Each structure stands twice: as structure tokens, then as C-alpha cells.
Amino acid sequence: MKPAPFDYVRAGSVAEAVGLLAAHEGAKLLAGGQSLLPALNFRLSAPGLLVDIGRIADLRRIDVTATMLRIGAGCTHATLLDAPEIAAHAPLIATALAHVAHPAIRSRGTIGGSLANADPAAELPACMLALDATIIAEGQAGARRIAAADFFTGLFETALEPGEILTAVEIPLVPGRRHGFAELARRHGDYALVGLAAAAEGDAVRLGFFAVGHAALRAPAAERALADGAAGIEAACAALAGDLPPHADPEISAPVRLHLARVLLRRVMKECLAP
Missing domain, CATH: 3.30.43.10 (Uridine Diphospho-n-acetylenolpyruvylglucosamine Reductase, domain 2)
Structure with a gap:
């Protein structure tokens, strides 16, 4: 057609x-x-x-201040994969983007497009949750700041208002922040069956699951269990039964998806909490 x-x-x-x-x-x-x-x-x-907003230069900037990494919404996946600012201050994003589709897609797809599309199986929304990002939207009333935790509202749905444009993402710079990422897919580049992005700051861990529900989501009970560090991993795995909504599709049943989410949590936490 x-x-x-x-x-x-x-x-x-x-x-x-x-x-x-x-x-x-x-x-x-x-x-x-x-x-x-x-x-x-x-x-x-x-x-x-x-x-067409693809050639607006201000949307393709990457800026670093003493406290913040700001990524323009028009930055392509390929740009972010190669950007030294991302490698230095938000390596979780580069790690996740290596799993996104294939080079031809990454050369055109943008971070703003991925976040605004809010595909529940996409990697970047989960990364924004893990990194405690803020989404910047601009409309006729001016700029608006939206916490990533409030931005993804449902299946392909976001907190963007009609007429607003997602213009940038801001990620706080946290010394010593550690991260982990893993996903399971039938083939590299396919949509994930289950995925997890995580960031640890001191005793606090933020988990961003994707492909487990109608939107990227946090796992608050599992995060509380992980306050005990590696000793809390099994308790966190048990808590996922309440954190993750039952979600089955033609690819995978809900019990298998929960089992795989626990497998990824163990795998990612070993990476994320390593000394």
C-alpha cells in the first residue's frame, strides 16, 4: 500500500x-x-x-553541564552510539542502543521519536526510567518538564499534549552511578520478549522493564528489596510477581515472561551491583 x-x-x-x-x-x-x-x-x-523537524539543528545537540546531560530529541541512535558524551555520562543508553534493530534503522531513528512513540518493547523508554530522566516538551504555552516516571502512560501513549513537541531529554549526572542492561529476543535486532535497564546509585536501584506490559515500567517492590544489595536479589525476584502485570501474547505466555524477567533481574543485578 x-x-x-x-x-x-x-x-x-x-x-x-x-x-x-x-x-x-x-x-x-x-x-x-x-x-x-x-x-x-x-x-x-x-x-x-x-x-519535518529532522534538520532543526537545536534538536540534534548534546550538551553537558556540571550536573546534567541534555540530549536533543533529533539525535539519531547512531549518533548517540558514537557520542563520547554518552559513553562518559550515560553508557546505559549506548549499551541499550546496540540492541535496537539494525544499522540502517539506527542511522535514521531518533531518541525523541522512540520516546514519543512509546512502544512498550522499546529499549529507550526503560532507560529513561532507570536514569531518572526528565522529558522536555514544547508547545504554544512554552516548555514543560515531565518526569520520565510520569511520561509513559499506556500502550503507545504519553503525557504529551496535542500540539507539543518532545525537544530534549535531561539526565542528571550522578558520580559513581552503575548500570546494567539485558534483553531476550528471538534474534538480535528483533523486538525484545523481555528486557531490563537498571541504574544503581549508592543503595538505591531503579529498574526499567520493557516488553512486559503496555508501557515501560518500574518495579517498586523489587527496587525496595534491592536496598539490601546482592543479598536482596532473590527477594526482588519474588517481588516481581506483584510488580509486573500478567502479560501474555502470541510470542510468550505470562508465566514464562515472569520467569524470564527474573532471569534478567539476576543477570543485570550481578552486573549492576558488582564492586
Whole structure:
């Protein structure tokens, strides 16, 4: 199939893109297009206008301050994989991105597109939960800051308001932060059957599970158990029965998914809590 007819405008700035969204009801943003273009081709989406934000320079910046790593929403996966700022301050992101699809997809897909799409099997939303990130959105009312914990609201749903653009992600810099990541997929590059991103700061651990429900999610009871460090891993595994919603699909049953989540938790915690 081919897309339904649409108009196309390349925006030169975030302000221009916000104005175009406000002026054209139902307009869609085009950045990397790795999720949008298949939807257009299958006519699952039929906007009257595409607003291309892929060449807005401000959306492709990576900035580091004394306390914060700021990643522009237009940065591609490939850019982040190679960026020294990511390797130095948020290696969890680079580790996760190595599992995302294949080089052709990573060269076009963007961090903002992945987060705004909110695919429950995607790696980056879980990383944002683990890293305690803040999502920056801009609309006609100005910029708005949204905690990652509040951003992913359901299946392909986020806290973005109509007309808002996800412009950046901010990650606090925490000395000594440790991370771990693992996912299970039928083949490398396939969507994960179960995945986990984790970050440890002192005695506190944040777990970001993906492909276990309708959105990336934390596991608060398991996190509390992990306050005991390695001694709490088995208690954390037991707590996952209450933290993770029963979730079955044609690929895998709910009991098997829970079992695999526990396997990944043990694996990731050994990495994350290693001295």
C-alpha cells in the first residue's frame, strides 16, 4: 500500500513546527520516520500535513553541564552510539542502543521519536526510567518538564499534549552511578520478549522493564528489596510477581515472561551491583 495524500513542510525551528501543528489539526511530526512511515504506508495514519523537524539543528545537540546531560530529541541512535558524551555520562543508553534493530534503522531513528512513540518493547523508554530522566516538551504555552516516571502512560501513549513537541531529554549526572542492561529476543535486532535497564546509585536501584506490559515500567517492590544489595536479589525476584502485570501474547505466555524477567533481574543485578 501507499500513503494517503498529504502536504509536506520542513520546519526551520521548533517555534515554526509548533505553529504549524497549531494551525493544522491532525498534522504529524516527521523526524527519523522509522515508526511513522510504516504507519502511513499501511494507512494506519493519514495526516493532512507532515511537519519535518529532522534538520532543526537545536534538536540534534548534546550538551553537558556540571550536573546534567541534555540530549536533543533529533539525535539519531547512531549518533548517540558514537557520542563520547554518552559513553562518559550515560553508557546505559549506548549499551541499550546496540540492541535496537539494525544499522540502517539506527542511522535514521531518533531518541525523541522512540520516546514519543512509546512502544512498550522499546529499549529507550526503560532507560529513561532507570536514569531518572526528565522529558522536555514544547508547545504554544512554552516548555514543560515531565518526569520520565510520569511520561509513559499506556500502550503507545504519553503525557504529551496535542500540539507539543518532545525537544530534549535531561539526565542528571550522578558520580559513581552503575548500570546494567539485558534483553531476550528471538534474534538480535528483533523486538525484545523481555528486557531490563537498571541504574544503581549508592543503595538505591531503579529498574526499567520493557516488553512486559503496555508501557515501560518500574518495579517498586523489587527496587525496595534491592536496598539490601546482592543479598536482596532473590527477594526482588519474588517481588516481581506483584510488580509486573500478567502479560501474555502470541510470542510468550505470562508465566514464562515472569520467569524470564527474573532471569534478567539476576543477570543485570550481578552486573549492576558488582564492586
